[in-house]
Amino acid sequence: MSGRIDAHVHLWDRATDPQSWIDPITMPAIDRDFATGDLARMLAETGIGTAIVVQTRNDLGETRRLLSHSTPAVAGVVGWVDLTADVRKQVDALRPGVPGRLVGIRHLVHVDPDPQWLGRADVGEALDELGAQDLTVDLVVRWWQQEPAAIVAGAHPDVRFVLDHLGGVAECDDDAGWERGLRALAALPNVAAKISGLARMVPDAARLQRVVGVAVDAFGPHRLLYGSDWPLAHLGAGPVAWRAAVDDLISDLSPGEQAAIGAGTASAWYGVDG
Numbered sequence: 001m002s003g004r005i006d007a008h009v010h011l012w013d014r015a016t017d018p019q020s021w022i023d024p025i026t027m028p029a030i031d032r033d034f035a036t037g038d039l040a041r042m043l044a045e046t047g048i049g050t051a052i053v054v055q056t057r058n059d060l061g062e063t064r065r066l067l068s069h070s071t072p073a074v075a076g077v078v079g080w081v082d083l084t085a086d087v088r089k090q091v092d093a094l095r096p097g098v099p100g101r102l103v104g105i106r107h108l109v110h111v112d113p114d115p116q117w118l119g120r121a122d123v124g125e126a127l128d129e130l131g132a133q134d135l136t137v138d139l140v141v142r143w144w145q146q147e148p149a150a151i152v153a154g155a156h157p158d159v160r161f162v163l164d165h166l167g168g169v170a171e172c173d174d175d176a177g178w179e180r181g182l183r184a185l186a187a188l189p190n191v192a193a194k195i196s197g198l199a200r201m202v203p204d205a206a207r208l209q210r211v212v213g214v215a216v217d218a219f220g221p222h223r224l225l226y227g228s229d230w231p232l233a234h235l236g237a238g239p240v241a242w243r244a245a246v247d248d249l250i251s252d253l254s255p256g257e258q259a260a261i262g263a264g265t266a267s268a269w270y271g272v273d274g
Contacts, residue, residue: 003274005075005266006051008164008196008227009039017062029234040073042230046243049274050075052227052266054138054164058082058108060090067100075272076103078138083107083126091133103270105130106138109145110168118145118152127152131159136269139191140164143172146181153188160190160269165197165229169211179214186218192269193219195246195261196227199236202245212249221250221257225266 012019013033024031043051053066053074063079077100081090094102109118117123118141130137139161141149146167153161163185172178185191193215201208215224226246233239250258263274 003263004048004226005263005272005274006043006046006048006228006230007162007225007266007270008054008194009042009051009230010056010232011035011039011053011066011069012056013065016065017057017059019056027235030231034231036069036071036073039230040071042228042239043073046228046239048243050272051230052076052078052103052270052272054078055080055106060094063094063102064098067094067098067102070099074100075274076101076270078104078106078136078270080107081105083123084120087126087129088133091130091135101272102135103272104136104138104162106140106164108140109149110140110142118149124152124155127156127159131156134271136160136162138162138164139185141167143168143174143178143181146178147184150181150184150188150191153185153191157188157190161185161188161192162225162269163191163193164227166193166195166211166215168197170198170201175207175210179218182214183218186215186223191219192223192225192265194225194227196225197229197232199229199233199238199242199245202237202241208245209249212246216250216253221253222260222265224261225269226261226263 011034022031058080066077079102081087139149167182169178228239228242230239233242
């Protein structure tokens with residue numbers, strides 16, 4: 001089995017966890033359920049051993065269901081808890097009696113109706129509790145939310161943060177503004193970033209090369225993680241082509257640096273094995 005880790009995938013059964021954002025007209029490739037068997041096949045096709053499954057809904061029930069999976073394909077789960085409520089109580093209730101391992105927490109900041117949600121005082125207290133529980137915090141933000149997110153991450157130096165999808169650059173129309181925000185986050189040693197969510201950019205090879213180059217320069221390979229964002233990768237080039245594109249983009253790095261992006265950083269930040 002490959003020692004590589006795909007640090008960002010999703011699973012969903014729409015009977016229990018509806019995905020109302022999926023448009024069957026424009027997104028037919030993902031207009032279905034995706035289960036652990038599908039994940040195992042994708043990992044085999046891309047030559048990767050295991051994956052971090054990330055929540056898609058701000059819902060404790062979904063997190064419990066993700067933690068119920070018992071398969072080598074899932075190294076850990078980044079779930080959700082209500083960061084405006086008793087975090088310790090919620091986390092303690094999630095952990096017993098489930099085969100899956102909770103390795104992180106994510107809130108869908110990019111679609112939260114409160115643009116100041118991440119900066120709330122009660123959320124700040126919750127972030128510190130997650131750090132005390134040795135849980136990583138995934139940041140899913142729009143490109144223009146990166147600088148406010150950097151202020152929050154800087155105020156919680158004992159919490160590990162992982163920026164998803166290089167800060168939403170695939171939906172960005174201001175690369176200079178995106179880079180400024182990305183570098184603000186990269187300046188903080190407690191923040192890493194996923195090279196993920198960019199499969200739709202594969203046809204624009206020049207821009208993709210610039211974007212990944214900025215990320216490597218800003219974070220360094222040892223704070224970058226590979227992620228496919230499967231099954232959403234099928235809305236772009238697909239997971240096989242995406243892995244090949246990333247391998248090509250980082251081919252000039254040393255073997256150790258490539259291994260960090262492919263598995264080492266995910267292993268260190270989420271505490272999982274490849």
